[in-house]
Amino acid sequence: MKLFRLLPTLLFILFGSATFAQVKVTGTIVDAENTPIVGATILLENSENNFGKLTNRSGQFEIDAPSGNYNLEVRYLGFQSYKKSIEIGDGSTFDVGTIQLEAGTEQLQTVEVVGRVRKDYNSDYSFSATKIAIKNKELPQSVATVTKELIDDRLAFQLPDAVKTVSSVSATGLYNHYNIRGITQADDGQMLNGMRTRQYYFLQPITSHLERVEVIKGPSSVTFSSADPGGTVNMVTKKPLTEKRNSVSLTTGSFGTLRATADFTGPLNDSKTLLYRFNAAFQEADSFRDVVNNNAILITPSLSYIPNDKTSLNVEMIYNNAEGNLDRGQPIFGAINGEFDLNSTPITRNVGASNDHYKTKELIFMANFSQKFTEDFGFNAQFMKQTWDEDLAEHRVDGTAVDIDGNVIPTLARMRYDKRQQFWETDNFSAYFNYDIKKNNITNKLLVGYDATRWERKIGAGFLRARRYLTVDGGQANYDPTNPGNFQQMVVDGVTMPVPAVPHFNLENPFNGARNTNSYNLAELTIPANLNTSNGIYIQNQFKIGKLSALVNLRYEWFTDIFDYKNDEEEFKTSAFVPRLGVTYEITDDISAYTTYLEGFQPHTNTVSLSPTAEGFFWAASPSRFDPLESSLIEVGAKGEFLNGKIFANFAIFNVTQKNILLGDTYDLDNLTTRGEQRSRGFEADISGYILPNLQLTASYSYTDATIEEDAVAEFIGARIGGAPKHNANFWGRYDFNSISFLKGIGVGLGAQYVDERFTWYNPTYDTNRVLLPEYTIFDAAVYYKPSYMNMQLSLKVNNLFNDTYWLGGLNPSRLGPGAPRNILLNATYTF
Numbered sequence: 001m002k003l004f005r006l007l008p009t010l011l012f013i014l015f016g017s018a019t020f021a022q023v024k025v026t027g028t029i030v031d032a033e034n035t036p037i038v039g040a041t042i043l044l045e046n047s048e049n050n051f052g053k054l055t056n057r058s059g060q061f062e063i064d065a066p067s068g069n070y071n072l073e074v075r076y077l078g079f080q081s082y083k084k085s086i087e088i089g090d091g092s093t094f095d096v097g098t099i100q101l102e103a104g105t106e107q108l109q110t111v112e113v114v115g116r117v118r119k120d121y122n123s124d125y126s127f128s129a130t131k132i133a134i135k136n137k138e139l140p141q142s143v144a145t146v147t148k149e150l151i152d153d154r155l156a157f158q159l160p161d162a163v164k165t166v167s168s169v170s171a172t173g174l175y176n177h178y179n180i181r182g183i184t185q186a187d188d189g190q191m192l193n194g195m196r197t198r199q200y201y202f203l204q205p206i207t208s209h210l211e212r213v214e215v216i217k218g219p220s221s222v223t224f225s226s227a228d229p230g231g232t233v234n235m236v237t238k239k240p241l242t243e244k245r246n247s248v249s250l251t252t253g254s255f256g257t258l259r260a261t262a263d264f265t266g267p268l269n270d271s272k273t274l275l276y277r278f279n280a281a282f283q284e285a286d287s288f289r290d291v292v293n294n295n296a297i298l299i300t301p302s303l304s305y306i307p308n309d310k311t312s313l314n315v316e317m318i319y320n321n322a323e324g325n326l327d328r329g330q331p332i333f334g335a336i337n338g339e340f341d342l343n344s345t346p347i348t349r350n351v352g353a354s355n356d357h358y359k360t361k362e363l364i365f366m367a368n369f370s371q372k373f374t375e376d377f378g379f380n381a382q383f384m385k386q387t388w389d390e391d392l393a394e395h396r397v398d399g400t401a402v403d404i405d406g407n408v409i410p411t412l413a414r415m416r417y418d419k420r421q422q423f424w425e426t427d428n429f430s431a432y433f434n435y436d437i438k439k440n441n442i443t444n445k446l447l448v449g450y451d452a453t454r455w456e457r458k459i460g461a462g463f464l465r466a467r468r469y470l471t472v473d474g475g476q477a478n479y480d481p482t483n484p485g486n487f488q489q490m491v492v493d494g495v496t497m498p499v500p501a502v503p504h505f506n507l508e509n510p511f512n513g514a515r516n517t518n519s520y521n522l523a524e525l526t527i528p529a530n531l532n533t534s535n536g537i538y539i540q541n542q543f544k545i546g547k548l549s550a551l552v553n554l555r556y557e558w559f560t561d562i563f564d565y566k567n568d569e570e571e572f573k574t575s576a577f578v579p580r581l582g583v584t585y586e587i588t589d590d591i592s593a594y595t596t597y598l599e600g601f602q603p604h605t606n607t608v609s610l611s612p613t614a615e616g617f618f619w620a621a622s623p624s625r626f627d628p629l630e631s632s633l634i635e636v637g638a639k640g641e642f643l644n645g646k647i648f649a650n651f652a653i654f655n656v657t658q659k660n661i662l663l664g665d666t667y668d669l670d671n672l673t674t675r676g677e678q679r680s681r682g683f684e685a686d687i688s689g690y691i692l693p694n695l696q697l698t699a700s701y702s703y704t705d706a707t708i709e710e711d712a713v714a715e716f717i718g719a720r721i722g723g724a725p726k727h728n729a730n731f732w733g734r735y736d737f738n739s740i741s742f743l744k745g746i747g748v749g750l751g752a753q754y755v756d757e758r759f760t761w762y763n764p765t766y767d768t769n770r771v772l773l774p775e776y777t778i779f780d781a782a783v784y785y786k787p788s789y790m791n792m793q794l795s796l797k798v799n800n801l802f803n804d805t806y807w808l809g810g811l812n813p814s815r816l817g818p819g820a821p822r823n824i825l826l827n828a829t830y831t832f
Helices: 007-016 150-152 161-165 612-618
Strands: 023-030 042-046 050-055 060-065 068-075 082-088 094-101 145-148 169-170 178-179 190-194 197-198 210-217 233-239 245-253 256-268 276-286 294-305 311-324 357-372 377-400 408-441 441-456 462-466 489-492 495-499 524-525 529-545 549-562 572-588 589-603 630-644 647-665 668-692 695-710 729-737 744-756 776-785 792-799 807-813 813-819 823-831
Touching: 023 197, 042 060, 050 060, 082 094, 082 210, 145 150, 150 210, 178 210, 178 233, 197 408, 210 647, 276 668, 311 813, 377 495, 572 647
Parallel strands: 023 094, 190 233
Antiparallel strands: 023 060, 042 050, 042 068, 068 082, 145 210, 169 178, 190 197, 210 233, 245 256, 245 823, 256 276, 276 294, 294 311, 311 357, 357 377, 377 408, 408 441, 408 462, 441 529, 462 524, 489 495, 529 549, 549 572, 572 589, 589 630, 630 647, 647 668, 668 695, 695 729, 729 744, 744 776, 776 792, 792 823, 807 813
8 A cells, every 4th residue: 555545535634624714713821820831722612613722832822713602611631611702703813812720620530531631741640550540749650651742743653762762761672672770671562551462563563543651660560460670661542532633644754754644533422422533544664774664554443432420431443554574683793803893784784585574463452441339439340352463474693604613604694584473362351449538638549450361372373494504314403513414515615614594694795685485494383372361359559648648559460371272281370469569758749759669570471472582482382380580679769740730850769670580592491490680770860841831841861770690691690781771861852932923833853862882682591792782872853833824733853863873772793773874754744
């Protein structure tokens, strides 16, 4: 499918929805301190017309409407609604003046059924961290949020681009994979609206359907069941709104990038009890990397039914179809005199062939039901079903090439070819009762619930593989220089070497064209079906006495893994109690201090998919035979809200430990063990919001001392954890010229990211080479133009402004993740 096929429809929506009016209604919305309110909803209604707008960064709005009598209403979360009847005459403009909103007493919805109203870089609440609505300043844990406004301003179309502004988060390479607080992610699951999914996301997902991305720091198994020790990335989808908002967007740019998005929401009936949202995106994008692309279609409809203030139902679906290449990274020459040269190959170098492919198809259905039986007693239930299919054909580096004596040939990469298919199905269910007690200055919120997750790798999964060297009997094996007669041999440029199962890739003279895989000696391998079930019961209590509040959780989790499901089954079971204890004290109305203790629990069935160390367990045995990965967090911090909630700041000191890490030899399953232990400690700070009415920014810094405490490789003990930078700093700011008449409508954005040096993160016992990747500082810049006469914004973004060469991260010397050179994006967004 090509983008031009969509253009007639998009242009019809874009221009056909524009209305020409006689009178321009204007005004300014401020708070009690006369600070402009950004994103306030303005409704102008009568029996014939219905108009809606949001205030801009100066708190101003403009609505084109025919003359007549109207009801004007102004709404913004946290403030009392303003209502007034007005009569618009036949003049060219009608100014309602400055409207000052008074602070309100609105309560957060119990569950997230209606979409977030505010439109800035801050989100002052979270549902997923505790399963109920809780303001971030009351939560005794660090939670960083990337809102859709920040995503849009940065043109961050992929998840790693969105979360890179968050402290203690750094990419480990070219995938949707991170090091958080010094701990490299092991779980391939993605959290979506607080529920667990299973997918690799080797192809970067589109972000157009996301309301915000939350990074919940530390192990959160008490909430999410199996959870990574460093932190959890939770994607929150856009929900329907009670007022009409529509937008379409077109983007083009470097590397053959073409994107189109549409987002429509509003009520479906006059009583606004039935709401809808429809979000869709289309992408065709190549890469600066050789023979790499990422094409995708995303469709996400949702409905909310809210008949009264006690009952709500939300249903949504996500269809994501992506096709591209699994980019395994940049290979460099083998070590020469013990040293690796990062510049021995260009950052574009990829060993893939033009006839390689990676296709994934994902379908998710989610439903959430909430019922309040009384003002104090309620029930919530949520269900999610996900299906995920994978179709892969790839060439990848399998190690170093050697001659007949076993000497490394640094300019040749030994290759491997895989052709793989998998079919996964995931079910999630969560239900809880909540009971609130309020008496004088004492508040107690009790929650009792049950979670269940079922993940099945279905029958039919398998792959064809060619790797290593060909033996004289036609088999494939690791080369043994002490027995060269057991291997087929060849002579290339006067050098005798064993014959590889897949022809070597010449790093000096690369070939990325179509390769004849029919000539490969492909082994047929089955990926046994697998069934994993997880069940948890939990109790949570948040109580507050005056300025002191505490959050106490206890979860009991039991996990079952059935390997080779419906065949020669092996069953493994494990269980654990998972606690959380956090205390928060309000120093002032705006500043609170907190401390917390958390524990984490991960069965190894959830940790091996992204761990090449345990690759053999992907198809040969169950990793649940090992003790689960256990982790803990001690955190002390402070949070503050300033300027009436326009600026949010967080500071945290943390200590994270994890043990029972799966270590050993990929090729010898009997040598795998859970001897590993790692510790990470440091501090971090985040600040975001409106410093001035026309200046919004987000900034973060983190220092992380992450060390290996126990390892199968003695030389690694005491060394830094792979993928963990000591220092990480980020900044992004947007300034709009609202006070200078000839620059009005123009804005500028500037961002910078600094990441300290860090090692590649994969080091099996049979290959301990680690590459130290250099530190880097990258600048981005943007220019925005929003004409006053129409609701369109043009954005021009330049990434890597000074065209620096840098590496995001890397698995090993054969799989480095280079960052993109200077590239440009041009975006046009029209709202109506």
